Amino acid sequence: MSVTRPSLPRVAVLGATGFIGRALCATLDERGHGLLAIARKTPSSALPGEFAAFDLTVDPPAALAELLAEQRIDVVVNAAGGMWGLTDEQMVPANLGMVTRLLETLELMAQPPRLVQIGSVHEYGTFPIGVTYTEDSPARPSTAYGQLKLQATELIADTIRAKGLDAIVLRLGNVIGAGQPAHSLLGVMAGKLAEGQAAGGAELSLMPLTAQREFLHLQDGIDAIVAALTPAGPCPPVLNLGLGRATSARELVELLIEESGVPTRITEVPAPDGAGPETEWHQLDISATERALGWKPVRSLRDAVAELWQAAGPVNVSQEA
Numbered sequence: 001m002s003v004t005r006p007s008l009p010r011v012a013v014l015g016a017t018g019f020i021g022r023a024l025c026a027t028l029d030e031r032g033h034g035l036l037a038i039a040r041k042t043p044s045s046a047l048p049g050e051f052a053a054f055d056l057t058v059d060p061p062a063a064l065a066e067l068l069a070e071q072r073i074d075v076v077v078n079a080a081g082g083m084w085g086l087t088d089e090q091m092v093p094a095n096l097g098m099v100t101r102l103l104e105t106l107e108l109m110a111q112p113p114r115l116v117q118i119g120s121v122h123e124y125g126t127f128p129i130g131v132t133y134t135e136d137s138p139a140r141p142s143t144a145y146g147q148l149k150l151q152a153t154e155l156i157a158d159t160i161r162a163k164g165l166d167a168i169v170l171r172l173g174n175v176i177g178a179g180q181p182a183h184s185l186l187g188v189m190a191g192k193l194a195e196g197q198a199a200g201g202a203e204l205s206l207m208p209l210t211a212q213r214e215f216l217h218l219q220d221g222i223d224a225i226v227a228a229l230t231p232a233g234p235c236p237p238v239l240n241l242g243l244g245r246a247t248s249a250r251e252l253v254e255l256l257i258e259e260s261g262v263p264t265r266i267t268e269v270p271a272p273d274g275a276g277p278e279t280e281w282h283q284l285d286i287s288a289t290e291r292a293l294g295w296k297p298v299r300s301l302r303d304a305v306a307e308l309w310q311a312a313g314p315v316n317v318s319q320e321a
Contacts (some may be wrong), residue, residue: 009229010034012073012113013122014056014102015080017043019170019179020118020221023081025049027222031193035057036071052286057093061105068113070107075114075229077196078102083122083145084183091148101150102310115208116228117168119153121203121214121242123171129212134285135238137303157237168228173242173284176304177218177254178311186305193260201263208268209250211280214242216300218307233291240284243297255305263290 011028016037025047028035033050041055068076079137081095099117106112124133125140141147159165179242180187189204194203224241257264290296 001235007274008033009074010036010116011184011229012038012068012071012076014038014076014098016047016051017041018079018082019177019181020175020218020225021079022179022198023177023218024077024222024225027219027226031046031226032197033071036067036073036126037275042249056098056101057157060222061101061285062108064105065108066104069109072314074103075116075118076106077116077229078277079118079225081118081149081183083143084181086189088144091145095145096147096152096155096162099155103155103165105222106165106222107118107163112165113230115156115165116157116225117152117156117167117169118147118225119169119171121171121240121282121284124282127283129281130283132283133240133246134284135236135240135288149244153238154290160237167237168231169238170225170228171238171240172221172283173214173216173240175216175218175221175309176301178307179186179218180308180312185249186252187258187312189256190260190308191259193262193264194312196264197260197262198271200267203265203267203271204253205258205267206250206253209248209253211249212246213280214245214284215236215247215301216297217301220299224289224293224295227295231293233292236288237276238288239292240286242282242284242286243301244252244284244286246281247301252301252305255302256309259306259309269282 013021013025013035016025017039025037037047037049037051038054080098123139123141123146125142127133139150141150153169156167156169160167193202194202221241225249
């Protein structure tokens, strides 16, 4: 447990029990930040700092405003939301409704905290092969999740312009690390490999996995979020987070198999119509983020996959994601 340093901002993390939220809470605690972890339900394993059960999809914004003021919160990080395992209908309150109510919360406060919103590369939609997207590139999301995250970003940007809200949206690539959501591609593969390890071997049925996308080590993403709490100078309202290069999903699955050491037989199955690299390419320009936050990714995807496997192996399959 760290010793809280008065000079560091006190941070509230919404979605504190999730994949990114839990890792962020651990890092903030290690670095000495005062911390308020917020989630809908009390977690089965304790989080650092203070905890409050609060569901902003149903609980009143005024109650959250009171809580943030009582806790003297300087920065709110919204790491809540998600896509894995949710229907399109369930994604609406999780990704857009919460942001609408969070903005209402901040407007009720005499001295609203800074807002750091975790956005997504999926807000852009798919890119033409070889194209690198900047924060000013057109956003044409092709999924319900991407559309909702983009609407949330636009709400925040409108509030920044109209009311001077102190806020930033960080558009993350696909994050990889310990606690990977079980419904994600690598989470599913890790689960099957863990079962195979216990059985002496695994059989995986894989589509060609031609998608090439932005991936990022979990801790590199967390470091960028921490840097965005109190940037040294003015920041644009939206910044990209990724490695700045596209990586094939198949390469990451093969890395996971290699790290697991599980004897694996792969059966190729046809891809659905309309799939292919020309419809599944993401590559971000991260130069603005490097300038604004003094941040750059320093960890490898192999390390990210190794940490994913270490946490998801048979002895850890019951661990909360």
